[in-house]
Amino acid sequence: MLNDRLRERNVPPIRPPILDLPITGGPSFATESIGVMMKLMGWAIALAAAAMTPAAAGAQAPATEPQASVAAPAPVTTAAPADAAAAPAVPTAPAIDHAAPTPGVGIPVPGAKGIQTQVTEVGQQAANFHNNWLLTLCVIISLFVLALLVWTIFRYRRGANPTPSRTSHNTMIEVVWTLVPVLILVAIAIPSIRLIRAQYSPPPADLTVKVIGNQWYWTYQYPDNGGFEIVSNLLKEQSDVKAGDRYRTDADGPPLLAVDERMVIPAGKVLKFIVTSNDVIHAFAMPAFWTKIDANPGRLNETWVKVDRPGVYFGQCSELCGARHGYMPIAIEVVPEATFNAWLASKGGQPRAAIEAKAKADAAAAAATAAPAPEAAAAPAEANSAEAAPATEEPTTNQAAVAQN
Numbered sequence: 001m002l003n004d005r006l007r008e009r010n011v012p013p014i015r016p017p018i019l020d021l022p023i024t025g026g027p028s029f030a031t032e033s034i035g036v037m038m039k040l041m042g043w044a045i046a047l048a049a050a051a052m053t054p055a056a057a058g059a060q061a062p063a064t065e066p067q068a069s070v071a072a073p074a075p076v077t078t079a080a081p082a083d084a085a086a087a088p089a090v091p092t093a094p095a096i097d098h099a100a101p102t103p104g105v106g107i108p109v110p111g112a113k114g115i116q117t118q119v120t121e122v123g124q125q126a127a128n129f130h131n132n133w134l135l136t137l138c139v140i141i142s143l144f145v146l147a148l149l150v151w152t153i154f155r156y157r158r159g160a161n162p163t164p165s166r167t168s169h170n171t172m173i174e175v176v177w178t179l180v181p182v183l184i185l186v187a188i189a190i191p192s193i194r195l196i197r198a199q200y201s202p203p204p205a206d207l208t209v210k211v212i213g214n215q216w217y218w219t220y221q222y223p224d225n226g227g228f229e230i231v232s233n234l235l236k237e238q239s240d241v242k243a244g245d246r247y248r249t250d251a252d253g254p255p256l257l258a259v260d261e262r263m264v265i266p267a268g269k270v271l272k273f274i275v276t277s278n279d280v281i282h283a284f285a286m287p288a289f290w291t292k293i294d295a296n297p298g299r300l301n302e303t304w305v306k307v308d309r310p311g312v313y314f315g316q317c318s319e320l321c322g323a324r325h326g327y328m329p330i331a332i333e334v335v336p337e338a339t340f341n342a343w344l345a346s347k348g349g350q351p352r353a354a355i356e357a358k359a360k361a362d363a364a365a366a367a368a369t370a371a372p373a374p375e376a377a378a379a380p381a382e383a384n385s386a387e388a389a390p391a392t393e394e395p396t397t398n399q400a401a402v403a404q405n
Contacts, residue, residue: 095343102311107253119309120290202302206270208271210273211276213317215321218330224352225350230261230263233260262312270305271306273304275303276299277297282317283319288315295319314330
């Protein structure tokens with residue numbers, strides 16, 4: 001606005017000092033001059049901030065020094081007791097000798113047909129229901145339908161019936177083909193419900209194992225035996241590992257089913273599995289136990305088994321869980337109770353009975369130490385009452401003495 005008025009009066013316009021430079025290069029030179037000035041101002045601000053930083057740091061230093069001087073004695077007082085309280089490591093028992101798989105039991109057999117040999121009562125009941133009832137019923141129904149089809153083809157062919165029948169319905173036949181399927185379904189449902197009831201009505205458990213699925217391995221926890229955990233991974237072939245590393249042998253199990261750490265359970269005991277997952281949905285499946293249950297993240301599923309026959313049994317994850325789904329084998333070794341207790345000791349655990357007995361002994365000791373406390377509190381009360389009694393009788397004695405005088 002001011003420059004416009006100056007132009008009207010033929011007076012040169014006023015320029016800012018930083019732009020009062022000889023412009024020899026046109027408008028582009030002016031723009032470059034402004035950029036240079038802005039860079040110089042930025043450097044000046046940065047230098048000023050750098051100069052102020054040491055001052056600020058010097059002002060904060062006294063505030064932190066007293067804290068350091070106060071906190072310094074803490075490690076001195078705690079270091080000595082830590083060294084004094086160091087306890088020697090407790091040696092663990094040696095590991096047990098693991099059993100080799102039995103051919104044809106607990107492992108898949110190449111070219112075999114039917115269900116694996118069942119080693120649990122529920123599995124034997126299910127196998128009998130499948131082999132002796134369902135398959136027999138399927139054969140009878142298939143033979144009946146085949147015979148009916150063959151008879152119809154020959155009996156009602158064009159040569160034997162030049163004039164076809166125009167029958168639209170038959171009451172008796174319609175009643176029969178409605179009632180017979182219903183009776184067949186009832187015959188299947190009764191033993192099925194009996195099997196389901198046996199499978200989902202577990203008896204009291206003698207042992208609990210928590211099964212956790214991971215991508216792509218299993219972990220097993222024993223909460224009743226000290227809470228220790230074992231990690232089970234697939235054993236690779238000798239050609240797939242480095243020199244000196246453990247690899248699969250025939251004593252470990254068949255290829256793609258052998259693991260480095262087996263789950264060990266006692267024979268003849270009711271075992272409860274609590275199954276869950278840490279990442280995606282897996283499935284804990286053991287064909288020889290007639291057991292298959294999903295492992296869902298954030299959810300606990302439960303199943304149970306009771307195996308009387310010692311041996312090694314193999315299964316796999318039966319739910320598509322990612323790229324290495326086919327490399328999540330399960331190996332369970334059933335051993336006598338004495339061997340199981342030795343295996344627990346090798347893992348740092350204890351039998352459930354020993355843990356419960358120790359808990360009862362600790363509870364009894366705590367109750368015994370807490371019992372004398374009320375008696376000790378009652379004794380001072382009696383002493384105080386005994387001391388208070390003569391104090392109240394003194395005036396009576398003095399009054400009697402005065403009366404005799």
